Amino acid sequence: MEGASMTFTPLLNRTDDTPLYHQLYEYIKKEIVSGNIKVNNKLPSIRSFAEYLNVSRNTVDTAYQQLLAEGYVESRPKSGLYVTNTQFDLLQTYKKPAVFLHPQLETKSCTYDFRYGKIDSRLFPLNEWKKRYNESLQTYREALFTYQESQGEESLREEIAMYLYQSRGVVCSKHQIIIGAGTQQSLSLLAQMLKPSIRDIAFENPCYDGASFVFKQHGFSLKPVSLNNTGINIQELYESQAQAVYVTPSHQFPYGMIMPVSKRIQLLEWANDCSGFIIEDDYDGEFRYKGSPIPSLQSLDSKGRVIYTGTFSKSFMPSLRISYLVLPEVLLKTYYERFSLYEQTVPALHQRTLGLMMKNGEWSKHLRRVRTAYQLKHSTLLAALQKEFNKNVTLSGESAGLHILVRMNNDMNEQELINTARKQDVSVYGTSRYWLTELPQQKPYILLGFGSLRGEEIEEGIKRLKKAWL
Numbered sequence: 001m002e003g004a005s006m007t008f009t010p011l012l013n014r015t016d017d018t019p020l021y022h023q024l025y026e027y028i029k030k031e032i033v034s035g036n037i038k039v040n041n042k043l044p045s046i047r048s049f050a051e052y053l054n055v056s057r058n059t060v061d062t063a064y065q066q067l068l069a070e071g072y073v074e075s076r077p078k079s080g081l082y083v084t085n086t087q088f089d090l091l092q093t094y095k096k097p098a099v100f101l102h103p104q105l106e107t108k109s110c111t112y113d114f115r116y117g118k119i120d121s122r123l124f125p126l127n128e129w130k131k132r133y134n135e136s137l138q139t140y141r142e143a144l145f146t147y148q149e150s151q152g153e154e155s156l157r158e159e160i161a162m163y164l165y166q167s168r169g170v171v172c173s174k175h176q177i178i179i180g181a182g183t184q185q186s187l188s189l190l191a192q193m194l195k196p197s198i199r200d201i202a203f204e205n206p207c208y209d210g211a212s213f214v215f216k217q218h219g220f221s222l223k224p225v226s227l228n229n230t231g232i233n234i235q236e237l238y239e240s241q242a243q244a245v246y247v248t249p250s251h252q253f254p255y256g257m258i259m260p261v262s263k264r265i266q267l268l269e270w271a272n273d274c275s276g277f278i279i280e281d282d283y284d285g286e287f288r289y290k291g292s293p294i295p296s297l298q299s300l301d302s303k304g305r306v307i308y309t310g311t312f313s314k315s316f317m318p319s320l321r322i323s324y325l326v327l328p329e330v331l332l333k334t335y336y337e338r339f340s341l342y343e344q345t346v347p348a349l350h351q352r353t354l355g356l357m358m359k360n361g362e363w364s365k366h367l368r369r370v371r372t373a374y375q376l377k378h379s380t381l382l383a384a385l386q387k388e389f390n391k392n393v394t395l396s397g398e399s400a401g402l403h404i405l406v407r408m409n410n411d412m413n414e415q416e417l418i419n420t421a422r423k424q425d426v427s428v429y430g431t432s433r434y435w436l437t438e439l440p441q442q443k444p445y446i447l448l449g450f451g452s453l454r455g456e457e458i459e460e461g462i463k464r465l466k467k468a469w470l
């Protein structure tokens, strides 16, 4: 049965920025959805409603047209507009914004923050970056208005290939490099490439949780392999029956041991024996403080079993999100066949800017500068630890990178060490999260990142830690 035309009185605000027709449309829609105007009810005629509301006919007509277009009302010939027979109660009229509390809400960091992952902003070559950024904008105008090659900007890949060869001994061409928005994105792509032929992947235990997490999310079975003072235990690796292994040979994360060449050769033999892959994460290979830099594992690999990954997060700027994968030939084929449809995720502008800096020597100048600066911070940290703690501290991983581990000669557990440091306005970080298995019964190691702190802050921070811990 068709209902009679009804009258209703919307409150229209003539001083509001929202046009009258829109206010009217919103009002009628709300009334229909809430059931105040029933199915089959007829809307008032344009003329009478316009007179009643003292608005122009055009205003009513525009509101009605919108309701008609969206299907709230229908036009019945020679009769008028009627509310359609729709289950409006299924429409949610009031949506609450989701309130989601992140389970790991960060506590505010202290004045002396030994956070790993933070680097020194004062060392960033801002002027050079701005100059090359402008140059990229001007020179590459047209190319910036289209999609880029899925592997990333050729000019940057060319520079990375050259840089990796000179500094890390990595032998590769630009064709083997895939630019990614950070190591996890790179590993995520790799995980997809390794599936379905590989299901079990071995990890150093403990290891960088950001990497193990990615493979876990992709459904791999993680095989924890223990460490000794030269890195991963090769015997256990064989026993794990994994077909791939993720390692950090230049500076094991988090312990910091450096894998000697003899162990590297054994690891390559393992990969050859089982036709497996080694994922070499060379995240901070630029920073080695004792002896000369050790060439990458990739540089020793003659059978194409090593997948090399690196990042600009430690050496340049973590928020830039630029990383890279160097694929061996066998995987390149997989990439082209199955993944080259993925669009590149790092802005071309940033890639080109970085490429220009590398090409013009500004990158190597920057690297020399940061190496010297971090070396100084590193020795300040070691000297401060020696001075304040002397024999009461054991260090791990003190030959490279932007962090070290310390183990205290006291009875505090990890949380107590963190909490007591906090009371002295010092943030330090635990290492228990990096274990893939249950924590071993041993005194905890605490991670001290020193990248962002000034020398005086490092010294003061360690003094305060002495008050907290001894």
Ligand SMILES: Cc1ncc(COP(=O)(O)O)c(C=O)c1O
Binding pocket: 117, 181, 182, 183, 184, 208, 210, 248, 253, 281, 283, 310, 311, 312, 313, 318, 322, 323
């Ligand atoms: C072992 C390891 N790899 C990679 C990264 C970071 O990589 P990205 O900033 O490219 O995600 C880190 C940083 O904490 C790390 O510890």
